């Protein structure tokens with residue numbers, strides 16, 4: 219039976235964000251139903267900016283997902299049910315350049331009212347409208363040893379701040 223999702227106000231979210239992102243991980247998905255890509259991410263956050271509920275995430279330039287993030291006005295952050303850890307592992311170690319992640323993992327794509335992709339396997343989905351994006355730059359690090367630790371190849375992330383336009387929860 220197909221799982222149902224309900225739209226809830228973001229202020230009704232009761233998950234611990236640190237646990238959700240750092241421990242559970244998420245899928246960042248961008249593109250349209252005919253052509254999209256997804257990758258695992260565990261760096262990011264949720265908050266309030268410009269009086270809006272926002273989510274921010276970080277994508278390195280050589281990810282296949284990067285071009286989709288650049289080309290898209292919207293993207294989703296998908297949090298999967300606990301039993302799908304293997305899917306997150308796969309999408310975090312294999313590239314859409316080489317494999318069809320949906321075919322390989324059994325992810326079942328669904329489409330939001332706005333036309334963005336999420337999956338049957340989700341427990342929670344944050345649908346985002348891209349508001350702002352920019353590169354992290356070496357000069358702007360106040361603590362320089364973060365650069366050596368995290369960017370030995372100097373492949374700095376681009377960060378994306380998105381307005382959370384809808385929050386879907388599996389019911």
Ligand SMILES: Cc1cc2nc3c(=O)[nH]c(=O)nc-3n(C[C@H](O)[C@H](O)[C@H](O)COP(=O)(O)O)c2cc1C
Pocket residue numbers: 243255256257258259260261262276277278280281282283284306307309310311312313314315
């Ligand atoms: C737990 C975990 C967290 C990750 N977090 C990020 C992240 O926040 N940003 C990023 O650019 N890559 C991150 N990655 C790496 C990408 O998911 C990985 O390189 C993926 O294969 C990229 O897929 P793509 O080439 O299809 O976009 C993470 C990987 C794992 C396993």
